[in-house]
Each structure stands twice: as C-alpha cells, then as structure tokens.
Amino acid sequence: xxxxxxxxxTHTALAAALLLGFSQNVLSHTRLEIPVGIEGVRIxxxxxxxxxxxxxxxxxxxxxxxxxxxxxxxxxxGTVSSDTIDVHVANWGxxxxxxxxxxxxxxxxxxxxxxxxxxxxYVNNGKMPDHYASxxxxxxxxxxxxxxxxxSSIKIVIPVADICKPTPISGFAExxxxxxxxxxxxxxxxxxxxxxxxxxxxxxxxDLVKNPLPGSCSVxxxxxxxxxxAAQINRDMPIxxxxxxxxxxxx
Amino acid sequence: xQFSNLKEMLVSIFGFMAIYVGTVSADNQAGSFSxxxxxxxxFYQVTCFDDGNGVPSYLEAQVKDMTASTSKVSILAYKGTSxxxxxxxxxxxxxxxxxxxxxxxxKVIQGSGVYNLFVMHTAAGADSYDVAFxxxxxxxxxxxxxxxxxxxx
Amino acid sequence: MLKLPNYKSEIIIQFVIFFMSVAGFTNHVFADSxxxxxxxxxxxxxxxCMAVHGDALEPDAGxxxxxxxxxxxxxxxxxxxxxxxxxxxxxxxxxxxQKILQAAIQDSDPNVRGQAVYAFAQQxxxxxxxxxxxxxxxxxxxxxxxxxxxxxxxERSAALLxxxxxxxxxxxxxxxxxxxxxxxxxxxxxxxxxxx
Numbered sequence: 098x099x100x101x102x103x104x105x106x107t108h109t110a111l112a113a114a115l116l117l118g119f120s121q122n123v124l125s126h127t128r129l130e131i132p133v134g135i136e137g138v139r140i141x142x143x144x145x146x147x148x149x150x151x152x153x154x155x156x157x158x159x160x161x162x163x164x165x166x167x168x169x170x171x172x173x174x175g176t177v178s179s180d181t182i183d184v185h186v187a188n189w190g191x192x193x194x195x196x197x198x199x200x201x202x203x204x205x206x207x208x209x210x211x212x213x214x215x216x217x218x219y220v221n222n223g224k225m226p227d228h229y230a231s232x233x234x235x236x237x238x239x240x241x242x243x244x245x246x247x248x249s250s251i252k253i254v255i256p257v258a259d260i261c262k263p264t265p266i267s268g269f270a271e272x273x274x275x276x277x278x279x280x281x282x283x284x285x286x287x288x289x290x291x292x293x294x295x296x297x298x299x300x301x302x303x304d305l306v307k308n309p310l311p312g313s314c315s316v317x318x319x320x321x322x323x324x325x326x327a328a329q330i331n332r333d334m335p336i337x338x339x340x341x342x343x344x345x346x347x348x
Numbered sequence: 349x350q351f352s353n354l355k356e357m358l359v360s361i362f363g364f365m366a367i368y369v370g371t372v373s374a375d376n377q378a379g380s381f382s383x384x385x386x387x388x389x390x391f392y393q394v395t396c397f398d399d400g401n402g403v404p405s406y407l408e409a410q411v412k413d414m415t416a417s418t419s420k421v422s423i424l425a426y427k428g429t430s431x432x433x434x435x436x437x438x439x440x441x442x443x444x445x446x447x448x449x450x451x452x453x454x455k456v457i458q459g460s461g462v463y464n465l466f467v468m469h470t471a472a473g474a475d476s477y478d479v480a481f482x483x484x485x486x487x488x489x490x491x492x493x494x495x496x497x498x499x500x501x
Numbered sequence: 502m503l504k505l506p507n508y509k510s511e512i513i514i515q516f517v518i519f520f521m522s523v524a525g526f527t528n529h530v531f532a533d534s535x536x537x538x539x540x541x542x543x544x545x546x547x548x549x550c551m552a553v554h555g556d557a558l559e560p561d562a563g564x565x566x567x568x569x570x571x572x573x574x575x576x577x578x579x580x581x582x583x584x585x586x587x588x589x590x591x592x593x594x595x596x597x598x599q600k601i602l603q604a605a606i607q608d609s610d611p612n613v614r615g616q617a618v619y620a621f622a623q624q625x626x627x628x629x630x631x632x633x634x635x636x637x638x639x640x641x642x643x644x645x646x647x648x649x650x651x652x653x654x655x656e657r658s659a660a661l662l663x664x665x666x667x668x669x670x671x672x673x674x675x676x677x678x679x680x681x682x683x684x685x686x687x688x689x690x691x692x693x694x695x696x697x
Contacts, residue, residue, distance in 0.1 A: 137397050137398070137460075138397075139397070139399055139492060139494070187395075187461065187462045188393055188395040188462045188494070188496065189496070190393070190496030190497070190498065191494070191495065191496035191497065192494065192496070211500070212497040212498070212499070212500050213377075213378065213379075213497050213500070214496055214497050238395070238494045239395060239397040239399075239492060239494065241395060241397070241461065241462060
C-alpha cells in the first residue's frame, strides 16, 4: 500500500511539475499585445507582463524604455548601419504616451529626456501574483516613413524589466526580476537570466499604397531595426519616483 | 492642440506631467530659452495624420509670450517646397507680454506629414512661451496631431 | 595684579567659554545663512512702491484679487504669470504691488525672482538701481537677464552695462543683451543730441 501511494504521489508530482513547466513556456515572455502596426496610424497598445519571478513572488514594478533615436543602434536587414533613424523615419521622437491605469500598479509616470520627449515609462506599487498577467497600457503614435527610404518595416526594440524584489544591479538574479532587454552591453543585459537578449518589440509596416518604395529599392524593401543604445538603457531604465529618488535598482 | 511652455501648468491640467524640463505632449508644449541667447531657437516637429477624423489639410499655430520683458517670442511654421499654391512658411510674433493673448494665428496648408515649428525670440532673454497648434482637415476639423522636440536652447 | 577668588574665576571662565561658543555658533549659523542666500542677492532689500496720482488707472478689485491669488500659488509658473501681468502700473493698488514684489524678489524660483525684478522696474517702485545692482549679482542667469533688461537710458545704466560687457566671467547672453542695450542707448543719445 505504501508503495502504491508513493507511486501515486510521484506521478502526481511529476505531472504537476510538467504542467507548471509547460505553463511557463506558453506564457514566458513580456511582449506587446499588438506587436505590429501600420504606418500613419496611432494605436492603443499594451505591454503584457506574462508572469512573475516564480512561485510566491509578485511583480511590484516594471520599467519600459523606447529608443530615443539619438544614439540608437540602427540595423538594416540585420546588419548594423551607420544610418540614423531620421534616414528612415520622418518623425521619430516622442511617439509613445503612457495611458493612465492604476488598476494593478498604483503609481506610474512617463520618463522624459532633456528635450522633454517621452523615452519610457514605469509602473510601481503593484502586486501582481506570479500566475497572473498584467497589461500596461500606452499609446503608440503614428510613425511616418521617409519617402526616400527603402525601409518596408521598422522594428522598434523595447527593453522591459519586470521587478519582483528590488536589488542593486549586482543582485539581479532569477526570482528577483525578469529582464527582457537587448544584449547591447548595458547594465541591464541580464546574462544568464532566462530573458537574455529577448526584448519586446513593436514593428511598424510601411503603407506601400500611400508611401510606395522608391524605384531604386528591392521589391521587398529593407527591414530596419531600431535598438536603444547601452548608454540610453543605463540612463533610462532605472525607476525614480516623483520626488526624483531612485527606487530601482537600489543604489 | 496647444503647447504650454509651463510644465507646471501641464501638471495641473493633466495631473501627471512632471519636472521643470517638461514633457512634450500632443496638445501642449512647455519650453523656455534657458540659454537666454538672442540667437536661441527651440525646434519642434509636428506630425499631422488622419486619426479617424479625416485627412489633414493644414497646421495652424500661434504663440503666447509668457514672460514680460523687452524680448518678444515668435514662431515660424514650415513644410514643403511647393509653395506656389499654398505658402510653405508662416511667421507670427506675440508683441504683447502679460500672458493673456496669443500672437495672430497662422496656417500652413501642406497636407499630412511632418511640419517644422521654430520658436525664437527677438533679443536675449529667458523667455518662456506657450505654443498652440492644431492639425486640421480642409473642413476645419481637428485631426491627428503629435509633436516631438528636436532642439531646446 | 588683580586676583579673583576661585569661584569668581570659575564663573568668568565659564562665561567666557559660553560667550565664545555662542559667538562661534552664531558665526556658523550666519555663515550657513550666507551660503543659503548666495543664490538670491536680494533677500535683504526692502521695497517701497508709491501710488502715482493723476494719470494712473484706477485699481481693479477683481484683477487685484486674481493676481494676489496667482502670486501665492505653489506653482512657480503661476507666480511668474502673476508678476508678468504687473507690467501696467495702476491696475493694482501700490501697497498690494509692494507686498507681492517684496515676496517675489526673495522667491526660491529664479524665474519668479527675475520676473519680479522686471515688474518692479515697470511699476516704478523706489530705489530701482539698488534692486537692479543686487539682481545683477544673482547666481541665476534668468534673474541677471531681467535686471539688465530693466535698465534705462541714463548714465548710471550705461555705466552698469559697460561693467557687464567687460566682465570676462559673465555669460554670453548677458553680454549680448548689454551690448544691444548700449547700442540702443547710443542711438537714443544721438537722437537727443540732434534735438529730434
């Protein structure tokens, strides 16, 4: 009888473990609800936090950064280019706006650069259980492609950090936070963590009817990526409260 | 859409704008000539697009000088190079201080796309300003308008 | 040689020690105060605004109330707004103007202080040069710009303008404005000399 009970328990435990693992794989990344948009159209979107940092953890804060285009990395068809984003986008800058929503995280604010343009946002004072998802609502503005560019799509890479327990940068570890950031050499690369080099992104496709590709371009056009630089991520990823005090990472 | 040069005014209106540097928002823009230099130019780009209210036909703009001083604040709105039928550039200056009235409203009719908006002042001074601007359809209906700050001096 | 009994010596010594410590503490406090006041050079200035009879506009009670309320706002931008509307003398009672300006020239926000300086000049309150000379020592560019902007076309103004232009450490914007005003002054004096 003991043996049978043990076997039953073992099978149940294995099944639970498999199920848990399967669940984590299905909902494993923080991503945008609408990952693809169209040129010239402004939409409401959401950063979707899919899970916490493990059993009995809660996501309490999240930090999101948008490439500012000032020193951002531009790739054309996967290769780093010397182009600035202005070669491909006619109106880059200040295209994102946080939509107020205190339903899960009680505090939030936009982050701005020296010119006053929004370069990210944060949410704070929340308690999202590990097995839940949360939506961070924001507005993505109308992106206009430069008519002379061969870009047929712009993939905007968006680093996100979901924090369960605030630590200094040296304390970043599984169970404390999830980093969905590009590996560009910033303090927030998160090597070894399960989200390494797996950032969220928003891709805008060109309106080929209203803004056709120039004749000198290939039929498919170019796929352009816009990635925040390490310097920008280091500057804009931290969360400072409304009094200017940095609450994450811990100093 | 209005640019308010007073970031604190944005805080009181929207409740969530912050910092003296200011947030560039779609309807209000806060700014000031922090360098004080006579040659200072603040530069914004306004994107006019169809937000469901119709295809944009023009950008209209005006400025309010928020600081009483000798120096007066002006704007130059500009788009395009086909300027025969419709002007590509328009200028407007607020000749009165006292924070109550805007400069004459000007209109640049160059359709949808990106308009350049320059804010200048007539002499050295630490002026602050409030720029009001709207993208509208040919029927005068407010349509999609967004702004980015490219230069602050 | 005067000899004091021991207990009197003790009292005197204790008093001397107490006096020295108080003096030292006071110096420390004042030293800190001096540091605190370094930004605003106008903290010790008293303002006197006199009513002008005859051609002045009658005070507007509603306008006065709104300006007073604005001037007391927690928002520096609103305080600046109040002061920028004090450009016209007479719409507000001189006593009220005096109170507003007295507080404003000591404001922690440099834009408020700067606008107060300009409003002070427009209102024609007394001892203008005392205020302007102090304002030209302010650590904030915006305040010094306003002080310069408020200078007139007299000899004393010209002397101050020249002093500013010759100051190697002064900001370029200040020197640009001073140069422009000196040029205007020269043209103005030329016109006067020609009897036009």
